[in-house]
Amino acid sequence: MRAPIVLISGASQGIGEAVALAFARQIRGVRLVLVARNVKNLQRVAQACQKAGAKAEAFECDVSNEASVTLMAAAVRRRFKAVDVLVNNAGAFAMAPFAETTLEAFDRMIAVNLRSAFLVTQAFLPVMVQRRQGDIFFMSSIAGLGAYPNAAAYCAAKFGVTGLAQVLRAETKEQGIRVCCVHPGATWSPSWAQSGVKPERIMPAEDIAQAIVDAHRLSRRTVLEEIVLRPQRGDV
Secondary structure: OOEEEEEEEOOOHHHHHHHHHHHHHHHHOOOOEEEOOOOHHHHHHHHHHHHOOEEEEEEEOOOOHHHHHHHHHHHHHHHHHHOOOOEEOOOOOOOOOOHHHHHHHHHHHHHHHHHHHHHHHHHHHHHHHOOEEEEEEEOOHHHHHHHHOEHHHHHHHHHHHHHHHHHHHHHHHHHEEEEEEEEOOOOOHHHOOOOOOOOOHHEEEHHHHHHHHHHOOOOOOOOOOEEEEEEOOOHH
């Protein structure tokens, strides 16, 4: 089989960067479409993937913005024609009690975590359906399975991602599309750097990336519908 074309949103750092490097190191000939707003970081990740033996190109995009996604998708189609694997990884996290959550903050969490996945998936799904093959990963969270205090907007957004993945799976499973929803617990990324929590108490991003690559490698007769990963100590 030919090497896949893999699009990863939020690929400039954290889990997205780890996913890009995992595909680059483990899937021979893979072509990576790296998408994010931070062009400088994105180009750094692309260079690292190229050193690992992959072909990688950076595409600047605000995936929560419809016009930006439309332009990015058109550029990707001109360059690659189609995407085989879509990893909806872009997201953000913010905490606040429900009563102190502003409408602006709520809308931002919904846009960055949920609307982004909706827009990017809509842009690339039609060709997957036409070809009757494709893998779509949604990066939800344990916050998309069970709520916890001081994260009303984030939990609402991630519950939405979980529901979106389940609906898409039900609608496309007869069309050759595999949809997997990933639910990580606390995972080390730059956002944790100022938290005071020691890295050894948090999962490495590389473990989340490995789970995604392994799910992609399964026989086409098998779909891993949900992946739940938590820190072993379970106290973060």
